[in-house]
Amino acid sequence: MKKQNIITLLSFIAVAFSANAVDKYVTENVDIYLRRGPSSQYAYSNAVKAGQKVIELEKSADGKYTRIQLPNGSSAWIESNKLKDQPSFKELVPLLEAQLAEYKDKVDNAEKNQQNAIQDYAEKLQKAEQSIESLQAKNNELEQLNKQQEMKLESMLNQVDDKRRDLIVTWFTYGGLVAGGGFLLGLILPAIMPGRRKKDRWMR
Template sequence: MKKLFCMVLVSMLAMPAAFAQDRYIADKLFTYMHSGPSNKYRIIGSVDAGEKVNLLESNKETGFSHIVDAKGRQGWVQTEFVTSQESMALRLPRLEKELADVKNKLANARSTSDSEKAGMAESLEMRNKQISELEQNYSEISNQLTDSQEEVRKLRAKLDTQKDDLLLKYFMYGGGVAGGGLLFGLILPSIMPRRKRKNSGWA
């Protein structure tokens, strides 16, 4: 029985926690402004937290400061609530704007970087393509040069052969002419005297 009672009690205590929702205390706080430098003076209004005020004087004995608020009202507030540091209520919007500007600059820088990167990649691709075309053209020209050199070699060999044939023909022609001349020179003397002898016999 006690065990059952304990279980019911635990479940009842756990229910509020189960239905609880996360919330935050609002930072829209304020401090009262008095007509004199003490809490004994009457309240003439309030000043929101973070509001900009003009400090006229401070009373160290009572711990109150004489101020003029944004509405032009003069009064006294506790000195501990007056600070020379700008409040988060004023700084936060400016910080958020600066953060937004930084994010925009970062996004623009990233976009510019991506654009430059894409441009460099495109340029690199074009250069690689040009290099590939040059290599292909070089290969073709090299092949053509090899073919031309082979053709020149063959033509030179053919020309050398034709020169040899021509020299041989010239040699044979010269030898034939020389042989014919020699033969003619041998035959002509033997012919000429005979004719003379015939002519002398007829006389």
């Protein structure tokens, strides 16, 4: 899988570099000696390292030689078949390393973000569970208080019923006494009143 990704990345970079016609790369076999002119009759001027990136300036009439510009700004002639359009591995390795480092950072950041998201979700879940437990505790407390209030209310109603019954019994008792007293008075008064009338007539 990694090998396939590297090949794909190499192809992408090669296409990107070949789009610029002036960029050329020295073959990677050996260091190449450069000449002062576009043929083997010209003397050597200097050398260029294998895989070195150079700039193509012009080609000879027969196309066998190409004048290139070196990184130090000087120019010389090189055999055209010693140049290629694709970057050398010497140029690609730093790019690949940078690309792989970027991918690694993205993967690490993705894993870190995922871990942070999981941790955040776990914290929210824990807070939700704590809130539910708190609400359940308050609900139980309210239910207990409601039961106590119901018991108090029932006790008060029982007391009211007891007092009502006591009051009814008291009124019945008072009523019975009054009725009994009236009945006795009704029996006693007639017996007393006639005697007094007879006595009054005798005294006359």
